[in-house]
Amino acid sequence: MGPAMPAHPRGRPTTDTERAMNLSCFAQSYAEARQKFLASCARRGLAVDSHVHPLPGRDGEQLAIDVARLGAADAANLLVLSSGCHGIEGFCGSAIQIDRLDDDAWFAACQRGDLALLYIHALNPYGFSWERRVTQENVDLNRNFQDFAAPLADNPDYRAVAKLLLPERCPPTLASTLGLYGYALRHGRKALQAAISRGQHGDPRGLFFAGTEPTWSNRQLRQILRQHGRQCRRIGWIDVHTGLGPSGYGERIYKGRQEPADIARARQWWGPQVTNSAEGNSASSELNGTLDLAVLDECAQAQYNGLTLEYGTQPGLKVLTALRAEQWLENRPDTDAATRARIKAQLRAAFYVETDAWKRQVLEQAREVLELTRQGLATPLRALHQSESQAIAEQYSGMRARS
Numbered sequence: 001m002g003p004a005m006p007a008h009p010r011g012r013p014t015t016d017t018e019r020a021m022n023l024s025c026f027a028q029s030y031a032e033a034r035q036k037f038l039a040s041c042a043r044r045g046l047a048v049d050s051h052v053h054p055l056p057g058r059d060g061e062q063l064a065i066d067v068a069r070l071g072a073a074d075a076a077n078l079l080v081l082s083s084g085c086h087g088i089e090g091f092c093g094s095a096i097q098i099d100r101l102d103d104d105a106w107f108a109a110c111q112r113g114d115l116a117l118l119y120i121h122a123l124n125p126y127g128f129s130w131e132r133r134v135t136q137e138n139v140d141l142n143r144n145f146q147d148f149a150a151p152l153a154d155n156p157d158y159r160a161v162a163k164l165l166l167p168e169r170c171p172p173t174l175a176s177t178l179g180l181y182g183y184a185l186r187h188g189r190k191a192l193q194a195a196i197s198r199g200q201h202g203d204p205r206g207l208f209f210a211g212t213e214p215t216w217s218n219r220q221l222r223q224i225l226r227q228h229g230r231q232c233r234r235i236g237w238i239d240v241h242t243g244l245g246p247s248g249y250g251e252r253i254y255k256g257r258q259e260p261a262d263i264a265r266a267r268q269w270w271g272p273q274v275t276n277s278a279e280g281n282s283a284s285s286e287l288n289g290t291l292d293l294a295v296l297d298e299c300a301q302a303q304y305n306g307l308t309l310e311y312g313t314q315p316g317l318k319v320l321t322a323l324r325a326e327q328w329l330e331n332r333p334d335t336d337a338a339t340r341a342r343i344k345a346q347l348r349a350a351f352y353v354e355t356d357a358w359k360r361q362v363l364e365q366a367r368e369v370l371e372l373t374r375q376g377l378a379t380p381l382r383a384l385h386q387s388e389s390q391a392i393a394e395q396y397s398g399m400r401a402r403s
């Protein structure tokens with residue numbers, strides 16, 4: 001979906017770096033992922049602060065947002081790596097965190113008086129464990145960072161497609177799927193994607209529900225930000241997601257203020273391929289209530305540099321079909337075990353590609369993005385001159401025009 005480019009042509013030979021990759025950082029369940037994360041933190045001598053969730057996990061295990069920090073409390077630069085904002089997408093992000101905990105060279109490079117690392121494991125542990133994209137409140141956490149004191153945004157476009165998205169029958173009738181195609185024909189495919197995925201407050205049993213109050217995960221993250229994010233002067237944040245774009249390609253989606261200097265700085269740090277939903281060049285639509293808003297809100301003293309690292313899995317239509325079926329299932333707890341198992345497996349495949357090739361691609365790109373973040377956080381802390389912003393913007397439009 002979208003104009004994203006594959007990182008490498010298919011069929012290229014495996015490089016030495018990839019062969020050296022230890023893929024055991026990828027887990028089969030939330031419980032296993034958490035245990036691996038905690039073990040890696042312990043090996044590194046990092047204390048972990050666990051925000052324990054009120055509900056048990058799918059296998060009866062404890063659920064928590066686990067936070068590990070390395071570096072001085074008043075370090076000027078804070079590098080944040082977070083996983084599991086969208087529950088089941090945490091298989092990917094958790095593996096990256098473990099890979100970046102187990103690497104001595106990475107840790108040596110990060111040993112700097114003015115730099116701290118913050119790993120936030122499983123922002124939405126409930127969704128991770130139960131293999132859902134949403135929280136226990138059926139809320140899309142990455143749409144939930146809203147100002148709930150203000151009137152909530154209406155999404156009439158979602159209402160227009162809601163019945164087609166989640167009809168009574170599963171698999172949906174041909175008529176409802178044709179109805180969605182019709183909407184895309186009339187308004188454009190991007191408009192349909194935006195209607196569905198932007199976030200909606202009206203239907204708590206619907207897709208991409210943004211909630212009507214802050215979720216448990218939202219409240220915990222704000223607490224973590226107050227504790228860890230208020231003494232730094234600059235933040236570089238990588239939030240790992242899956243489910244959009246070409247399989248194995250990690251799209252670097254800009255998150256932060258829509259200010260030309262800030263966007264330009266992101267492209268200076270992470271390359272001209274950084275996309276921005278507001279510019280219409282990302283596989284993602286413009287979204288409401290995303291995580292970066294909480295950071296900008298809670299850590300207003302710091303310069304914010306945020307990236308959603310979004311890995312493709314399956315074609316967009318397949319991912320949407322999986323999401324529709326799984327929400328249908330959630331709304332019908334009496335569904336028979338065989339149907340349930342089939343639908344849950346379909347959802348897992350839509351957000352976690354369990355092949356060595358995909359896992360290698362994930363780690364390879366994450367390592368690069370994190371190294372670039374570390375380097376960005378080592379540059380002098382100053383605003384870009386207008387001429388510099390302009391030059392980067394021009395380089396970017398040139399590249400887009402050619403691609």
Ligand SMILES: [Zn+2]
Nearest residue numbers: 086089241242
């Ligand atoms: Zn996501």
